[in-house]
Amino acid sequence: MSLNLxxxxxxxxxxxxxxHTITGVSTSVTAFIGSAPQGxxxxxxxxxxxxxxxxIYGELSKTSKMSxxxxxxxxxxxxxxxxxxxxxxxxxxxxxxxxxTNLVLQASNPGxxxxxxxxxxxNNVKPDSTGNNPDPTLFNLYVNLPNGNxxxxxxxxxxxxxxxxxxxxILEVESNFIRVYRNLDANNGDQMTPPLTxxxxxxxIKIEIKKPAAKEIAGQLGTDGAQxxxxxxxxNDDKGAPTxxxxxxxxxxxxxxxxxxxxxxxxxxxxxxxxVYAKAISYSAGRRAMVIVDPPSTWTNKDVAKKGMNSxxxxxxxxxxxxxxxxxxxxxxxxxxxxxxxxxxxxxxxxIIATTDSNRGVWKSPAGIDTNLMGxxxxxxxxxNAENGELNPLGINCLMNKPGIGSVVWGARTMVGAxxxxxxxxxxxxxxxxxxxxESLYRGTQWVVFEPNDEPLWSQIRLNVGAFMQDLFRKGAFxxxxxxxxxxxxxxxxxTTQNDIDRGIVNIxxxxxxxxxxxxxxxxxxxxxxxxxxx
Numbered sequence: 102m103s104l105n106l107x108x109x110x111x112x113x114x115x116x117x118x119x120x121h122t123i124t125g126v127s128t129s130v131t132a133f134i135g136s137a138p139q140g141x142x143x144x145x146x147x148x149x150x151x152x153x154x155x156x157i158y159g160e161l162s163k164t165s166k167m168s169x170x171x172x173x174x175x176x177x178x179x180x181x182x183x184x185x186x187x188x189x190x191x192x193x194x195x196x197x198x199x200x201x202t203n204l205v206l207q208a209s210n211p212g213x214x215x216x217x218x219x220x221x222x223x224n225n226v227k228p229d230s231t232g233n234n235p236d237p238t239l240f241n242l243y244v245n246l247p248n249g250n251x252x253x254x255x256x257x258x259x260x261x262x263x264x265x266x267x268x269x270x271i272l273e274v275e276s277n278f279i280r281v282y283r284n285l286d287a288n289n290g291d292q293m294t295p296p297l298t299x300x301x302x303x304x305x306i307k308i309e310i311k312k313p314a315a316k317e318i319a320g321q322l323g324t325d326g327a328q329x330x331x332x333x334x335x336x337n338d339d340k341g342a343p344t345x346x347x348x349x350x351x352x353x354x355x356x357x358x359x360x361x362x363x364x365x366x367x368x369x370x371x372x373x374x375x376x377v378y379a380k381a382i383s384y385s386a387g388r389r390a391m392v393i394v395d396p397p398s399t400w401t402n403k404d405v406a407k408k409g410m411n412s413x414x415x416x417x418x419x420x421x422x423x424x425x426x427x428x429x430x431x432x433x434x435x436x437x438x439x440x441x442x443x444x445x446x447x448x449x450x451x452x453i454i455a456t457t458d459s460n461r462g463v464w465k466s467p468a469g470i471d472t473n474l475m476g477x478x479x480x481x482x483x484x485x486n487a488e489n490g491e492l493n494p495l496g497i498n499c500l501m502n503k504p505g506i507g508s509v510v511w512g513a514r515t516m517v518g519a520x521x522x523x524x525x526x527x528x529x530x531x532x533x534x535x536x537x538x539x540e541s542l543y544r545g546t547q548w549v550v551f552e553p554n555d556e557p558l559w560s561q562i563r564l565n566v567g568a569f570m571q572d573l574f575r576k577g578a579f580x581x582x583x584x585x586x587x588x589x590x591x592x593x594x595x596x597t598t599q600n601d602i603d604r605g606i607v608n609i610x611x612x613x614x615x616x617x618x619x620x621x622x623x624x625x626x627x628x629x630x631x632x633x634x635x636x
């Protein structure tokens with residue numbers, strides 16, 4: 102902007118900087134989808150520790166393989182996680198009825214977890230400004246869970262929907278455990294569906310009302326329903342549907358970013374079905390995320406695993422954003438007095454990837470002697486080096502026991518990493534590095550949209566994208582000893598022709614020389630004659 106020069110003298114003008122810093126995105130936010138004893142089923146919750154998980158979704162449970170996967174994720178260094186709980190269609194919320202306050206409450210989410218919840222109501226509210234009797238619609242509400250560790254308190258709330266502290270709105274915003282099911286109609290009495298008289302009293306449903314002449318009426322028991330199915334995991338077809346109707350995998354639409362996806366077994370079959378993996382892998386590819394595939398429960402030896410990958414077609418469609426680890430792990434189960442139980446490895450693997458990203462960078466393969474699996478006492482199958490040599494060329498990442506080290510990750514390939522395929526995304530570190538650059542540049546170049554499409558814009562693009570790539574080069578993310586050998590950023594009249602300009606297009610070409618893991622280390626040893634030097 103030009104200055105309005107009105108008098109002789111010195112003028113100061115601040116000019117906008119052409120620098121638009123491109124910040125690298127996160128690389129190891131892990132999404133988990135599966136069953137849990139409690140917790141929301143209509144949202145994807147971000148957590149930062151296993152304590153967060155326990156607070157929202159409950160403790161470790163034999164009926165929830167996801168709970169163990171999350172536990173092992175944090176045990177192995179995981180940081181941020183996104184949790185999606187699924188339930189079967191016939192799961193039921195517990196209902197609590199207080200006829201004295203014309204209020205019907207229900208558990209915030211389905212399951213038997215709420216059946217022993219105790220709700221207390223009293224009228225020990227503050228008096229009005231004159232010191233007279235308080236508003237008769239006001240009351241206090243207390244939520245107590247059986248373990249006594251969590252208590253919610255809501256003071257001076259009102260049963261009047263027009264009040265500023267209407268209980269319905271307060272619980273919706275502030276409570277993790279209950280919601281207003283509906284208000285009883287004082288004029289019509291017990292005219293609700295189902296009618297109060299049809300709700301069988303049960304000692305596990307308890308509401309204690311300390312008002313005078315209070316009536317205590319039990320409600321409806323919550324149930325977990327049948328085991329979740331594939332359809333529950335994948336969610337509804339939400340095309341054009343409102344956000345509130347999304348379930349399962351579709352809830353990830355509301356998540357800003359996730360980099361890894363784990364789907365532990367969700368029913369008694371003890372494995373995630375191939376159709377679920379296929380849909381999850383396809384969905385995650387569009388989000389630039391990797392899916393960690395667990396080995397089928399039938400893979401109890403090397404030959405079965407080899408046959409599964411060598412079959413025509415393979416046991417599942419092979420994609421470059423999927424990674425498979427074999428075998429399953431043995432870990433002490435806190436629920437079973439720390440006796441060893443067999444678990445799928447996805448949670449522990451996600452934690453190892455997060456740790457490697459933090460310590461070394463996304464360009465380092467999450468494999469090697471520094472990937473010791475914490476909390477793992479043994480592996481379901483003990484593989485020799487020779488057996489690993491049969492599975493690794495097929496794109497199966499093996500977990501192995503190394504003397505003096507323990508159980509480690511000993512493979513760094515994607516599911517298209519079979520030698521016979523010669524795919525450019527053979528290695529996990531290369532695939533994830535590309536995803537990292539793509540997502541970072543996608544978010545960091547939004548300012549370009551609608552800018553004048555000519556050389557001044559192109560030079561700013563080269564400056565900003567080049568600075569981002571140069572920073573990665575200095576960190577050792579690329580091959581090459583000079584920037585020219587390591588990466589390329591091109592945006593000029595050659596990449597963007599006049600025809601492109603006429604169509605509103607600017608083309609940016611970015612290339613990089615990826616680091617690839619040293620899978621095979623060859624040490625050559627020879628004998629020297631006593632007086633021989635060199636040679």
